[in-house]
Amino acid sequence: GENVEQHPSTLSVQEGDSAVIKCTYSDSASNYFPWYKQELGKRPQLIIDIRSNVGEKKDQRIAVTLNKTAKHFSLHITETQPEDSAVYFCAASMNNQGGKLIFGQGTELSVKP
Amino acid sequence: DVKVTQSSRYLVKRTGEKVFLECVQDMDHENMFWYRQDPGLGLRLIYFSYDVKMKEKGDIPEGYSVSREKKERFSLILESASTNQTSMYLCASSFKVRGSGRGNTEAFFGQGTRLTVV
Numbered sequence: 001g002e003n004v005e006q007h008p009s010t011l012s013v014q015e016g017d018s019a020v021i022k023c024t025y026s027d028s029a030s031n032y033f034p035w036y037k038q039e040l041g042k043r044p045q046l047i048i049d050i051r052s053n054v055g056e057k058k059d060q061r062i063a064v065t066l067n068k069t070a071k072h073f074s075l076h077i078t079e080t081q082p083e084d085s086a087v088y089f090c091a092a093s094m095n096n097q098g099g100k101l102i103f104g105q106g107t108e109l110s111v112k113p
Numbered sequence: 114d115v116k117v118t119q120s121s122r123y124l125v126k127r128t129g130e131k132v133f134l135e136c137v138q139d140m141d142h143e144n145m146f147w148y149r150q151d152p153g154l155g156l157r158l159i160y161f162s163y164d165v166k167m168k169e170k171g172d173i174p175e176g177y178s179v180s181r182e183k184k185e186r187f188s189l190i191l192e193s194a195s196t197n198q199t200s201m202y203l204c205a206s207s208f209k210v211r212g213s214g215r216g217n218t219e220a221f222f223g224q225g226t227r228l229t230v231v
Contacts, residue, residue: 001172009153032217043203043222044156089155093217098163099144099207100171101220103156 002027004092006104013080014112021107023090024072030092033066033073034101038087047088048075080111116140119204119223126230132191134226136204143209145187146220147171147179150201162187163209194230202226 003026013019025033034049050057050064050073057064061080066073077084087108091101120135138145144163148156148171158171160179168179176198180188187206191198204223 006155034219043224045222046219049219091156095217097217098161098169099209099217099220100146100158100161100169101205101217102158102172103148105153105155 002030002092002094002102004090004102004104006090006107008107009105010108010110012110012112015080015082017080019077019080019084019109019111021075021088021090021109022072023074023092023104024070025092025102026071027092027094028068028071029094031095032093033064034091034093035062035064035075036089036091036103038089038106040086044089077109080109082111082113085109085111117204117206117221117223119202119226121226122224124226124228126191126194126228128195128230130191130194130230132194132228132230134189134191134202134204134228136187136189136206136223137185138187138204138206138221139185140206140208140221141184142206142221143184144207144220145181146205146207147177147187147189148203148205149173150203150225156203159189191228194228196230198228199230200228202228 031052036044038044090104146161162181205220
């Protein structure tokens with residue numbers, strides 16, 4: 001089955017710097033790649049997603065890139081702010097699998113003021 | 114606004130007990146999921162269901178079972194709780210994309226149940 005690897009497990013940046021989190025997936029049939037943010041004590045919430053027919057997607061300070069050939073995708077956060085501090089999860093999914101998402105191990109991002 | 118509600122926020126059970134975790138969603142979603150969350154391991158899929166009375170094993174189904182008798186409700190059952198099942202359990206739901214088979218869409222999560230087995 002699908003396997004998703006996420007790096008790094010922890011990331012500390014200064015406010016205003018950029019942060020990059022990387023994920024690789026194993027099954028070339030995967031075609032949907034969401035990113036979730038989980039603040040302390042709260043539920044994971046979708047922040048951005050990308051489908052396999054697109055190479056890049058941007059929403060204000062966050063962007064996601066996808067390289068289907070290499071089977072990896074990345075989350076980019078620019079101009080980080082303290083409220084970006086959270087655990088971020090990448091996931092992969094494919095059609096005809098009941099919508100199931102396979103998640104990476106998570107990255108704990110800390111943005112220092 | 115999508116609401117996925119889990120019956121308990123915190124639960125303490127004894128080893129060997131049968132434990133029921135309940136999840137209800139109010140958005141008429143076809144797909145429902147149970148994940149467990151452990152530090153360093155991310156969210157691991159236990160079971161999922163894409164329709165009433167349908168269930169499929171995820172990556173770590175051992176020691177668990179599920180029930181989906183109604184579309185809005187998905188229950189996770191620990192047949193005989195063990196200490197290694199102490200964890201955060203997250204329920205999620207998503208809708209099936211019309212016209213594309215069992216498609217993939219955003220999953221909405223419940224608030225989680227922190228289960229401690231002693």
